[in-house]
Amino acid sequence: MKLKSCVKGFFVFAMLFVTSAQCQQLVEKRVFSTKNFVTYGGKTIADVSVGWESYGKLNQDKSNVILITHYFTGTSHAAGKYQHDDVAAGYWDAIIGPGKAIDTDRFFVISIDSLANINVYDPNVTTTGPASINPDTGKPYGLTFPVVTIRDFVNVQKLVLESLGITNLYAVAGPSMGSMQAIDWAVTYPNWVERMISVIGSSESDAWTTAFLEHWATPIKLDSKWNDGNYSSVNAPLDGLTASLMLITQNALTPEFFNQIGKEQLDYNALETGPLNDINTHHSIVEWLRSRAASRAKTMDANSLLYLVRACQLFLAGHQNDINSAIAKVTAKSLFLPASKDLLLMPYHARATHQKFIAHKKVSTIIEYEGPLGHLEGVSGVSQHAKHIEAFLQE
Template identity: 45%
Template sequence: MERRSMLGAGLAIAAAAGPGAERAAAQGQAPAQASALIEKKVFEGGAFRTRGGATIPNLRLGYQTEGRLNAAGDNAVLICHFFSGNSHAWGQVTANGPRGWWDAIIGPGKAIDTGRYFVVAVDTLVNVNVPDAGTVTTGPATLNPDTGRPWGMSFPVIAMRDFVESQKKLLDSLGVKKLALVAGPSNGGLQSIEWAAAYPDFCARVMPVIAAEIDAWLQGWLNIWAAPIRLDPNWREGDYYGQGREPPLRGLAEAWKIVTLHARDRAWAAQYDHKVPEGQDPARRIGDRFAIEKWLDDTVAARARTSDANSFLYMVRANQLFLNEYPSLAAAMAGAPRRWLMLPATTDRIFALEAVRDFAEVLRKAGKQVEMAELAGPLGHLNGVAGMAPHADRIRHFLAS
């Protein structure tokens, strides 16, 4: 679990490896103090019917919780994870392991106080981290009980709403009657918005971070993210799980490369300006690389080995199917909960600040109470993971009001 958490936690929607040290430094965290370990649990949900009408016979999702559910069942907080993440949102799962990706704001006495709230985080369906034993998910790499082989691309299409419905099934099993807050960054923010549309009476407050609408422009970007996988001859139309077959690691690495740079900002990349690795001379040899190229190549090669290409494609499609059951964003938000706190990143290259402001305006026209706090920092989209600590008091006040 330690390796996966360090690789994924520093990346918001789908960036590649980001060491835990970078995250801690960006958040201004002190060294981890001894505390109770977080237990990774597994939800056995049985048969699950997708919004597309297919049935998955054996739903299994990993999750973690902390805190105690009150008698009314209404002090629960659901934390949804980003594209490349999993449910390790706070705390430690092993004694010497890294802390979760939102540890700066979740835990005893923190903004989302596990002494007051029952906090839940869940591994999504089609989670890209399925090669990691610390991630439990159901998706194309799962064995199909009818064939005894991985589903591959015969796995049912999964929409963002299916993430919500599978999480609702878990929350019902835990006795949760209402969410005091549903929140998450990037893909997690999209899930929060989808929750608001699907179950407005179940959610008291919504906090989407670095997230807005998936419009046609972003659907096109998602297609670009996925394209290198399909071009890799080892992909074999998704049939690469068999013995002796190589996974499409080259295509998957190139996919991670696109989103890694997309999720960061020019200010972060400035550290590589005019730099060339030792022994390289791109002005003389076409095969030599600049420093930024070497960093990207090394980073995404490691990331590809800890993720699954088919799951990446299914996660892309789930994002493209955001709010797909509604004729418009306005229609989806018409009956949504009243209380919203939105945290965009000023230098986000994925969910641009103007897109978040447009979304907030849709909410206000629908009569919602919308607060907004902008995330600053050099990391672009990744500020929604690494830059949360300065907004702890704002989040604490939002939960208390």
């Protein structure tokens, strides 16, 4: 372990006698498996396995559980590190841990990989989805895998919790697609959920959002290697997947952020020499975006992205035709944290949901994020609302 990452100067010597766990919480990935899982659409998946990890300790009556539900390209790695020399900690490490907003000295925090998780080839992810082997054929499911919904993600999480003897959530919280899961928990299993935190989220995929999400799927389907979903891991449609991830990344950020990157890191100029002289040469900002997307694509699966897109497109809290009837069932206290510059799940989503909660006389609070990261304020910038989350969990 590099001690300089934890202390400076004089305190380095003292830290020689302090365990490394005090510097960074280490976490272990576990796996839950179940048989014959029936989806919301009525299809049966013979074998389901998902990864999960936890932080803090479960108290004796199992009343201190907080479930963290992850975002579209995320995993159950919400906090801590697997090894001391990991480059980065979990995505919400800024607010999950000893003495932090979600205090693991007090709470048992758990997070679970989604079905059809896009990060199939990440060694720390376990998921069942289109890249999994169909036991009936011995080959990957591909597009024969059943359509899955946000409700299915929630129901798998419920099975994991029940396997640990947990029947109540002190809180459920998540950003983006995780917010959809958190809201669905509150409306579907109200007797379970005491508090719900929706970060950069929505209670439904409206017409605009459904059409918007379809653009993420299109590049994959146009890649000749996609082959109607029938491809091998060694001949995958990585060009299409990379193009999709470029779209997702830009949609999740803001013009302000991109312009800052162009100015401070790339010396971007509209009249760059390369693009001026060669149609096959791209601007520096395009190459910056593409290189990051291509790097991420190496551990991801194209078909899984299509399934996650569809799950989000199908989302309506409670999975009923009438969202008001679903919201009427909520008993949890709720906190909505949209980002004012979000171009993906724009703040009107959270505002409308909050107003519906208020109209149904639910206890609900809304506080908007500020900052240049847009949708990613709910992931990378979540620490700015640490005090609001901490206060909400004290109520």
